[in-house]
Amino acid sequence: MTTLDRRTVLATGTAGVTAAVVSAPALPGAASASPGSRAARVFAHGVASGDPLPHAVVIWTRVTPTSASRPGSGKGPQVAVRWEVAKDARFDNVVRRGVFRTGPGRDHTVKVDVGGLAPATWYHYRFVLDRSDGPVKSRVGRTRTAPAADSHPERLRLGFASCSNLPEGFFAAYRGLAARDDLHAIVHLGDYLYESGTKKVRAHKPDHEIVSLADYRQRHAQYKTDPHLQDAHAKFPWIVTWDDHEVTNDAYRNGAENHTGGTGEGGEGSYARRRARAHRAYDEWMPARLDGTAALGDGTRLYRRLRFGRLAELSMLDLRSYRDRQVETPGLDSSVDDPDRTITGKEQLRWLTDGLDNDRAQWKLIGNSVMFAPLKVAALPGDVVAAINTLSPLLPQDGAYANPDQWDGYTADRRTVLDHLQAQEVSDTVFLTGDIHSAWAIDVPVDAGTYPVSGTAAVEFVCTSVTSDNLKDVLGTPPRAAPNLAAEQAILAANQHIKYLNFDDHGFCVLDVTAERTQCDWFIIGSRTDRRAPVTWTKSFVTQSGSSTVQEVAAPVR
Structure with missing residues (x-):
C-alpha cells in the first residue's frame, strides 16, 4: 500500500492514512509489448476505447505498417487491420470482429464504433495486422459498456x-x-x-x-x-x-x-x-x-x-x-x-x-x-x-x-x-x-x-x-x-x-x-x-x- 508522504501530511493534517488505489490484476496480453519487438514497432501508440454506450463503444489504435509510415509523414501503404472484441482476455469468446482499412490519409489510425454489445459489461479488444512474416497482435485493451438507459446501477x-x-x-x-x-x-x-x-x-x-x-x-x-x-x-x-x-x-x-x-x-x-x-x-x-x-x-x-x-x-x-x-x-x-x-x-x-x-x-x-x-x-x-x-x-x-x-x-x-x-x-x-x-x-x-x-x-x-x-x-x-x-x-x-x-x-x-x-x-x-x-x-x-x-x-x- 502507498502511505502518505510529508507533503500530504502538511496538506491534510492527517497521518497514517493509506491511498485508496487498488492494484489491478494483470490481464493476459495486456502488458505493453517488449521494446524493439514487432508488436512494439507496429502498434507503437497503444490501444484505447471511449464514449461507452449501452450497446456500443469506440475502440482505437494506430498501426505503423512500414518504417516510413511515421505519424504525420503522409507515407506508407493502405493496410487492412483486423479487430476483435471478446468477453475474455484470452479471446476464447469473441463476440464481435471485423476488418478496418487505414492509410496515410488518416495517419494510419484505426477507429471503430463497435455495436451489438451487452450493457454494463466488461470486454477485451485487440487489433491484428497480417504481414508476410506472420500476424502482429496489439496489446489487449479492456473496456466497459454503459448500463441500460432504464436500469438503476448501484x-x-x-x-x-x-x-x-x-x-x-x-x-x-x-x-x-x-x-x-x-x-x-x-x-x-x-x-x-x-x-x-x-x-x-x-x-x-x-x-x-x-x-x-x-x-x-x-x-x-x-x-x-x-x-x-x-x-x-x-x-x-x-x-x-x-x-x-x-x-x-x-x-x-x-x-x-x-x-x-x-x-x-x-x-x-x-x-x-x-x-x-x-x-x-x-x-x-x-x-x-x-x-x-x-x-x-x-x-x-x-x-x-x-x-x-x-x-x-x-x-x-x-x-x-x-x-x-x-x-x-x-x-x-x-x-x-x-x-x-x-x-x-x-x-x-x-x-x-x-x-x-x-x-x-x-x-x-x-x-x-x-x-x-x-x-x-x-x-x-x-x-x-x-x-x-x-x-x-x-x-x-x-x-x-x-x-x-x-x-x-x-x-x-x-x-x-x-x-x-x-x-x-x-x-x-x-x-x-x-x-x-x-x-x-x-x-x-x-x-x-x-x-x-x-x-x-x-x-x-x-x-x-x-x-x-x-x-x-x-x-x-x-x-x-x-x-x-x-x-x-x-x-x-x-x-x-x-x-x-x-x-x-x-x-x-x-x-x-x-x-x-x-x-x-x-x-x-x-x-x-x-x-x-x-x-x-x-x-x-x-x-x-x-x-x-x-x-x-x-x-x-x-
Whole structure:
C-alpha cells in the first residue's frame, strides 16, 4: 500500500492514512509489448476505447505498417487491420470482429464504433495486422459498456483529470489511474496535449509550436507513446473534451491569443485552417465520437451526452469552438455581462439546459473545461498575483475580480444555466472541471454576493493538473510555502462558497456516485519530475443528494 508522504501530511493534517488505489490484476496480453519487438514497432501508440454506450463503444489504435509510415509523414501503404472484441482476455469468446482499412490519409489510425454489445459489461479488444512474416497482435485493451438507459446501477465511479503538459513532467497521475481496478471510465476535461515547443523535463516532438496537420499528428503520436498514458487508455474507456491547448492557447470561435495571422515571416496563416487541422488530428487520434460518429469528416461537434442508467447522465461541453473573444481588461470591462456574448454558443446552451432535467437521470454531471462558479479575489502581493496569472488570468492588480477566460467572462450564459436550475427545481447537478492546475471544491451559489442566504444551485469539483505548472512551480517555492498559503487563504476568505483550494499539487480525482451522494476524492503525486512518484490521497468532499452543497469527509471511498 502507498502511505502518505510529508507533503500530504502538511496538506491534510492527517497521518497514517493509506491511498485508496487498488492494484489491478494483470490481464493476459495486456502488458505493453517488449521494446524493439514487432508488436512494439507496429502498434507503437497503444490501444484505447471511449464514449461507452449501452450497446456500443469506440475502440482505437494506430498501426505503423512500414518504417516510413511515421505519424504525420503522409507515407506508407493502405493496410487492412483486423479487430476483435471478446468477453475474455484470452479471446476464447469473441463476440464481435471485423476488418478496418487505414492509410496515410488518416495517419494510419484505426477507429471503430463497435455495436451489438451487452450493457454494463466488461470486454477485451485487440487489433491484428497480417504481414508476410506472420500476424502482429496489439496489446489487449479492456473496456466497459454503459448500463441500460432504464436500469438503476448501484454506483458509477469515474476518474477525471486535465492539463497534461508533457515537457513539464512525467505522467505519474495516469499511472495512478491505470493502477486502479475500480473505475468505470476516465473523463479527460481538456488540455490532453499542448501546442508549445517549450522544453523543461522532456522535449516536445516536433520541437516547435505546432501549426500544420503533420505537426498536430506528430504531437498526438508523441503523447500516445508515453507508457503511463498508454496503460490508462488500455485499462478503461475514456470520455474526453478539448480545451484550448489542443489547438492553441486561449482559443475562441475565430481566433486565439497564441495565434499570429498572416503569411509573412512569423505568421501562422488562417486560424480557421489551423483549427481545422487540429480538430482533424484530434478526430483521428482520440477514441471519441464527433457529431455522434466515429467516422472522420462528419463534423467537429464534440459536445455530447452519455447516460449511465437512471443514476447519472454526463454532458460533455465544448467551451472553445463557439465562444466569443475574451475581454481584454479583467474587472473593468462591463461587456462580460453582455447577453449577446457567449461561451457556449446559443445552440449548445439550449442543448445544455434542455438536458438539465430531473426526469432524465438523478445526477446531472457536466464535463466542463473551465471554472463555472464565480470567483472574486482580494488584493495580494504583486509577485503572487503575477504567478497565479500564469496558471489562468485570475487576478487583476487592483484586487477586483474577473477571469475573462472562464464563465466569469460570460456571465449571461452562466445566469441562463442558474436560472434554469432554479426555475425547473433541478437537483443533484455537479460540474466536473479542469483547466486551472489547482484543486477546488465549491458550492455554486445562486448569487455569490448574498451567499449563503440566497442558496446554491449546484456543486463544482475541480481537478488539478497532471503536470502543468501550478503556483509552487511558477514561484519556485516548496509545497505549502507562505506565499502559496496566503494566496489560498485570501481567495477562500473572499469567496465563502469555495470550500477547498490547493494551488500546489499535481494529480487526478475519482468521483464516486450513488443514489445517496456523490463524493470526489483528490489524489496527488510526488515530484512531477520523478517517473516513480508516489500517488497519495489528500482530500475528499461529498455532496448529499438534494443538498447542492459540499462537505469535507475524512477518507476516500474504498
